[in-house]
Amino acid sequence: xxxxxxxxxxxxxxxxxxxxxxxxxxxxxxxxxxxxxxxxxxxxxxxxxxxxxxxxxxxxxxxxxxxxxxxxxxxxxxxxxxxxxxxxxxxxxxxxxxxxxxxxxxxxxxxxxxxxxxxxxxxxxxxxxxxxxxxxxxxxxxxxxxxxxxxxxxxxxxxxxxxxxxxxxxxxxxxxxxxxxxxxxxxxxxxxxxxxxxxxxxxxxxxxxxxxxxxxxxxxxxxxxxxxxxxxxxxxxxxxxxxxxxxxxxxxxxxxxxxxxxxxxxxxxxxxxxxxxxxxxxxxxxxxxxxxxxxxxxxxxxxxxxxxxxxxxxxxxxxxxxxxxxxxxxxxxxxxxxxxxxxxxxxxxxxxxxxxxxxxxxxxxxxxxxxxxxxxxxxxxxxxxxxxxxxxxxxxxxxxxxxxxxxxxxxxxxxxxxxxxxxxxxxxxxxxxxxxxxxxxxxxxxxxxxxxx
Amino acid sequence: xxxxxxxxxxxxxxxxxxxxxxxxxxxxxxxxxxxxxxxxxxxxxxxxxxxxxxxxxxxxxxxxxxxxxxxxxxxxxxxxxxxxxxxxxxxxxxxxxxxxxxxxxxxxxxxxxxxxxxxxxxxxxxxxxxxxxxxxxxxxxxxxxxxxxxxxxxxxxxxxxxxxxxxxxxxxxxxxxxxxxxxxxxxxxxxxxxxxxxxxxxxxxxxxxxxxxxxxxxxxxxxxxxxxxxxxxxxxxxxxxxxxxxxxxxxxxxxxxxxxxxxxxxxxxxxxxxxxxxxxxxxxxxxxxxxxxxxxxxxxxxxxxxxxxxxxxxxxxxxxxxxxxxxxxxxxxxxxxxxxxxxxxxxxxxxxxxxxxxxxxxxxxxxxxxxxxxxxxxxxxxxxxxxxxxxxxxxxxxxxxxxxxxxxxxxxxxxxxxxxxxxxxxxxxxxxxxxxxxxxxxxxxxxxxxxxx
Numbered sequence: 001x002x003x004x005x006x007x008x009x010x011x012x013x014x015x016x017x018x019x020x021x022x023x024x025x026x027x028x029x030x031x032x033x034x035x036x037x038x039x040x041x042x043x044x045x046x047x048x049x050x051x052x053x054x055x056x057x058x059x060x061x062x063x064x065x066x067x068x069x070x071x072x073x074x075x076x077x078x079x080x081x082x083x084x085x086x087x088x089x090x091x092x093x094x095x096x097x098x099x100x101x102x103x104x105x106x107x108x109x110x111x112x113x114x115x116x117x118x119x120x121x122x123x124x125x126x127x128x129x130x131x132x133x134x135x136x137x138x139x140x141x142x143x144x145x146x147x148x149x150x151x152x153x154x155x156x157x158x159x160x161x162x163x164x165x166x167x168x169x170x171x172x173x174x175x176x177x178x179x180x181x182x183x184x185x186x187x188x189x190x191x192x193x194x195x196x197x198x199x200x201x202x203x204x205x206x207x208x209x210x211x212x213x214x215x216x217x218x219x220x221x222x223x224x225x226x227x228x229x230x231x232x233x234x235x236x237x238x239x240x241x242x243x244x245x246x247x248x249x250x251x252x253x254x255x256x257x258x259x260x261x262x263x264x265x266x267x268x269x270x271x272x273x274x275x276x277x278x279x280x281x282x283x284x285x286x287x288x289x290x291x292x293x294x295x296x297x298x299x300x301x302x303x304x305x306x307x308x309x310x311x312x313x314x315x316x317x318x319x320x321x322x323x324x325x326x327x328x329x330x331x332x333x334x335x336x337x338x339x340x341x342x343x344x345x346x347x348x349x350x351x352x353x354x355x356x357x358x359x360x361x362x363x364x365x366x367x368x369x370x371x372x373x374x375x376x377x378x379x380x381x382x383x384x385x386x387x388x389x390x391x392x393x394x395x396x397x398x399x400x401x402x403x404x405x406x407x408x409x410x411x412x413x414x415x416x417x418x419x420x421x422x423x424x425x426x427x428x429x430x431x432x433x434x435x436x437x438x439x440x441x442x443x444x445x446x447x448x449x450x451x452x453x
Numbered sequence: 454x455x456x457x458x459x460x461x462x463x464x465x466x467x468x469x470x471x472x473x474x475x476x477x478x479x480x481x482x483x484x485x486x487x488x489x490x491x492x493x494x495x496x497x498x499x500x501x502x503x504x505x506x507x508x509x510x511x512x513x514x515x516x517x518x519x520x521x522x523x524x525x526x527x528x529x530x531x532x533x534x535x536x537x538x539x540x541x542x543x544x545x546x547x548x549x550x551x552x553x554x555x556x557x558x559x560x561x562x563x564x565x566x567x568x569x570x571x572x573x574x575x576x577x578x579x580x581x582x583x584x585x586x587x588x589x590x591x592x593x594x595x596x597x598x599x600x601x602x603x604x605x606x607x608x609x610x611x612x613x614x615x616x617x618x619x620x621x622x623x624x625x626x627x628x629x630x631x632x633x634x635x636x637x638x639x640x641x642x643x644x645x646x647x648x649x650x651x652x653x654x655x656x657x658x659x660x661x662x663x664x665x666x667x668x669x670x671x672x673x674x675x676x677x678x679x680x681x682x683x684x685x686x687x688x689x690x691x692x693x694x695x696x697x698x699x700x701x702x703x704x705x706x707x708x709x710x711x712x713x714x715x716x717x718x719x720x721x722x723x724x725x726x727x728x729x730x731x732x733x734x735x736x737x738x739x740x741x742x743x744x745x746x747x748x749x750x751x752x753x754x755x756x757x758x759x760x761x762x763x764x765x766x767x768x769x770x771x772x773x774x775x776x777x778x779x780x781x782x783x784x785x786x787x788x789x790x791x792x793x794x795x796x797x798x799x800x801x802x803x804x805x806x807x808x809x810x811x812x813x814x815x816x817x818x819x820x821x822x823x824x825x826x827x828x829x830x831x832x833x834x835x836x837x838x839x840x841x842x843x844x845x846x847x848x849x850x851x852x853x854x855x856x857x858x859x860x861x862x863x864x865x866x867x868x869x870x871x872x873x874x875x876x877x878x879x880x881x882x883x884x885x886x887x888x889x890x891x892x893x894x895x896x897x898x899x900x901x902x903x904x905x906x
């Protein structure tokens with residue numbers, strides 16, 4: 001077999017990079033669980049009719065076929081899920097009688113889309129979703145809750161990742177505003193405004209006239225609304241200053257202010273939460289709060305963390321399950337950071353200690369030393385062969401293992417910190433490394449990313 | 454949408470069951486990392502020519518096709534991996550220049566096979582593999598190492614799962630024995646002996662004559678060898694008593710004795726390691742040590758943890774990478790235990806505390822109490838609505854949350870253990886639950902499984 005080459009769109013990590021990913025997934029899980037979110041993992045496949053229910057993603061679905069099943073296909077009709085929302089909605093309906101509502105869950109899993117690969121777009125990638133779903137009703141305070149939980153999760157990464165900004169808006173606010181200025185096709189206005197980051201303002205204005213049926217003055221007011229941003233609730237007064245009166249608009253202003261207020265305690269100079277009245281999430285079926293997240297220096301990636309409120313996440317005809325959730329694109333965030341060397345791990349193996357091997361006959365004794373270290377929670381490995389100690393030290397160096405243990409035939413031991421060169425007597429039953437050396441640490445280099453603007 | 458039904462062969466768990474799975478995966482990961490095994494995750498897909506290289510599994514492969522790609526298929530030529538060995542061999546070749554050898558890795562991931570579903574056989578399931586791979590050479594002591602690491606991993610589960618028995622054999626031993634008695638088609642003998650658990654001994658004897666060309670006396674000696682089992686190295690004398698002399702046999706006896714000896718310290722009444730000279734793993738390309746594992750009371754499952762030594766795990770034509778590894782079928786082990794209620798978690802949510810809500814106006818204050826608890830590492834949630842306290846307590850009970858926190862308007866607080874009914878004053882900044890209440894605990898009921906025989 002000749003040397004294999006990577007498959008475009010299917011990222012893979014070296015072990016030190018995988019440590020970084022696991023470290024980040026562990027932190028996310030920790031925050032989600034502290035807030036009472038239960039773990040769910042769904043199967044990777046769904047019936048095609050489920051996957052295609054909303055139509056527009058059909059081109060991205062990978063269909064499965066058993067190789068020997070022939071063209072008719074024993075499993076024709078299943079495909080890989082392209083997000084974690086469709087499977088979760090199905091899971092809620094399937095298990096409704098065995099779940100307690102409101103039901104909080106987190107789900108950290110691979111998803112697949114047959115898209116053309118480009119930066120931040122993969123064919124296989126990991127998402128971390130949180131959702132809260134109710135039966136029949138779901139209090140608005142859960143919108144604040146999911147925003148705050150994901151904000152805390154992202155803030156828990158803030159010394160590792162570039163500065164991030166969680167941008168919040170509210171569909172009621174913008175739809176109420178558009179209705180209040182007399183727009184007749186509110187959805188069309190929203191779809192045009194959704195393009196505002198990709199198209200110059202004057203083009204958006206023209207599209208609002210041509211495609212959404214607004215007059216020039218209405219179009220200008222929509223653009224004025226879209227310009228409003230604030231990290232506090234001052235956006236409310238700026239919207240009111242535009243002089244539009246609408247009941248739905250008022251409801252949306254109140255909700256958005258509550259979300260921004262509710263996240264205030266989580267913000268820092270590296271993680272901000274902001275009301276941003278451009279955010280529309282045009283094609284998705286949100287009905288209130290909407291979220292997007294940008295990472296400083298990686299504008300081309302688009303939003304790395306998005307979501308919002310659905311009045312009907314799922315329905316079986318009799319019962320409706322409203323939900324609010326937010327989805328972090330773990331691969332979208334991490335792959336570029338790992339690829340550019342912004343993030344790295346301090347070593348490529350878990351081992352904190354390499355037990356040097358004086359000769360092959362000492363292997364059992366060396367195994368016992370390693371075992372004593374492990375009993376104290378210290379990852380350790382024994383040298384693969386009894387090379388000269390200089391070679392064994394270089395073996396440790398290449399892997400980033402910080403300590404080499406030298407056993408002596410008389411039962412005396414020494415341990416060497418190969419970074420400082422310090423060497424001292426040690427007892428395998430009681431010796432402990434510095435706490436930060438127990439597991440690989442994740443290091444971040446942020447000099448090549450600008451602060452969030 | 455009507456109520457969805459499960460897909461046969463694609464198991465899913467309720468949240469309390471997923472806690473059990475995560476708990477077990479965390480324990481496995483911990484043991485693997487203590488022994489210096491690095492984490493690797495490979496993409497879910499491989500080129501079909503890779504997947505079909507060994508031919509016999511072709512019928513089980515799920516091929517991927519983009520729904521909109523037409524019959525010619527933009528991605529025709531990729532399929533989901535059916536194990537973690539083929540992708541790992543490819544990963545080693547692809548990254549050989551960036552890995553340090555011998556390379557230890559663990560890999561805990563989903564795999565897919567389009568098999569007919571039955572107990573212990575799924576179309577999507579989780580495996581936990583460890584392998585050690587060398588460049589050109591790999592010391593035999595690594596066979597002992599992988600056996601011991603997986604034995605420790607399984608032993609770390611022993612209070613949760615039924616008694617288990619790791620059965621070890623050695624291809625050199627049995628092949629040398631068969632050659633030593635004069636068998637000309639050693640592989641044919643091995644393939645017949647591999648059926649010994651499914652077919653009566655007299656039928657095996659006849660097959661050895663008909664299919665492997667042995668005479669009756671040779672066939673009887675093969676059966677005598679296959680009957681030998683011991684949890685210590687006494688098997689060596691019993692093999693020697695059969696009076697067969699062969700150099701390869703001697704080498705195999707020595708290796709197998711070393712593996713059994715090396716695992717002796719891990720064994721207990723609930724976890725045994727045993728030389729079992731029936732084990733052949735007929736169709737796999739092993740060249741020395743082979744492993745299988747049975748779980749008491751679940752004989753129908755077959756082996757839940759198997760592996761062995763490959764002289765060539767991978768090769769690019771110039772360099773050969775020998776390896777030794779063992780693969781735990783996590784789903785095969787867990788799904789029946791969860792399905793029969795042998796394993797369960799103490800609650801269905803991570804929350805240790807439900808903060809009761811006296812009225813909706815107190816929500817911000819209750820959120821702050823929960824936040825103080827979380828700062829101390831205590832998972833907490835606030836009641837979804839300000840129902841009567843009796844209803845809020847039942848809400849906690851249904852989820853298995855052990856404590857309910859009652860805030861008072863004057864800033865005094867009480868916390869109630871709803872299992873005992875005990876209620877006491879508490880300060881959210883300093884209160885701590887019993888350590889075992891911090892996270893859901895996994896409980897096991899073994900009365901319905903017999904001990905390992």
